[in-house]
Amino acid sequence: VLWVVLLNGCAGTTPEPPIAPDRARLIVTPKAEPKQGWRDPKTDSAYTGTAQIGQGKQFETVDYESLDEIVVWVEPAIPVPQELTEITIDLARPDATLRVAPAGVVWFVKGGSAYLRTEDGRVMNLASSSRPTVHGYVEVMAESNPDPVARLYVTATRFAQVGQANQKMVFDGLPPGAAKAVAWHPRLPGGQTSVELEAGKSTSATVTVGVNSLPKAR
């Protein structure tokens, strides 16, 4: 217990790296919000006696406390040039972990031919080296594999990360001024928030994903 307390204490006092005087830092905490008024199956008597709740079971619930695969990106009002980076997709090593890819970066495909498909159903072949003009959620597929060999979220900005609910994401090197933090999730509606960033300073913000923002229908 003492070690845990000490470790937590140390973690809490770790000094943040310095911020460049002409740049700004934004710390975004994504939140995942369950439907207002829902009953947790863990305590709902409707599930009493069924073995079908819990991890991997038929009635497994969405874990809002640590919801993963939340993509967060920051859109500064002043455009920032993309960095000349690249991503590599190795067909021999399928990896379904969701990654972010800033638009315009070079995609290298190793180990065979592949194609991509977007969330809205566009399909296109991928050369061994290309700069696909796509945005949003993309699956990279190989003919021989019914499951995606890679999953990417293509953002218009290089300030993008994938994380889970309630875990802070730090974005450094942002231009001071107005900016927008946006969140996306594979199944829950995303959210966004506006912030004003100051040079040499750190700003905090939260963005929420969840169903409560959707139009109600009956």
Place this chain on the structure above:
Amino acid sequence: MVLLPCLAAAPASQPAGVTVSGKVSLPGEGTMPEMIVYLESTSPGAQFDVPADAEISQKGARFAPSPLVICVGQTVIFKNDEARPIEHNVFSRSPTQQFDLGLYRPPEGRSVTFTSPGLVRLYCSIHRYMDGIIYVCPNRFWANVEKDGSYAIEGVPPGQWRVRTWQIQPRYEEQDVAVRTGDAPVTVNLPLTRK
């Protein structure tokens, strides 16, 4: 075959008209994707009957049938038919139509009338593995593509159309061919490609 259940949403009887049929072909070896062929009218002011309401079950935290193919103007009843008093929350964040049906328990059903064509992904905000698909066609003129690639859309009235495809798991570019129907059957073959 996954598509078979969605035939339940097709109209029980077709009015007189011609058949638009043909064959979907692949660029190489491989199995035919699970897909439909549908018609989009380009005749000005064309209006068509809308089939009866469709229903989607939620029993066992599963949407069934899924995928379900319907058409614009059609209503889907999302019935909570769980054996236990388990609540569900059906929602869609798809650009085609966004909605949140709220929390409800059996035997209640809540409905949505779909007003735009396109793909609608369904989820439950409570249950992690509960997801489904509705594809909203512009009208009731659509057909499943068989494993050999053949399809036939019956009872098509005279007019101008675009013959289009939709794949559940897209592997090729969707096809879009203009045709005109009159008194005689029309054949439209659709070679799938990917650039």
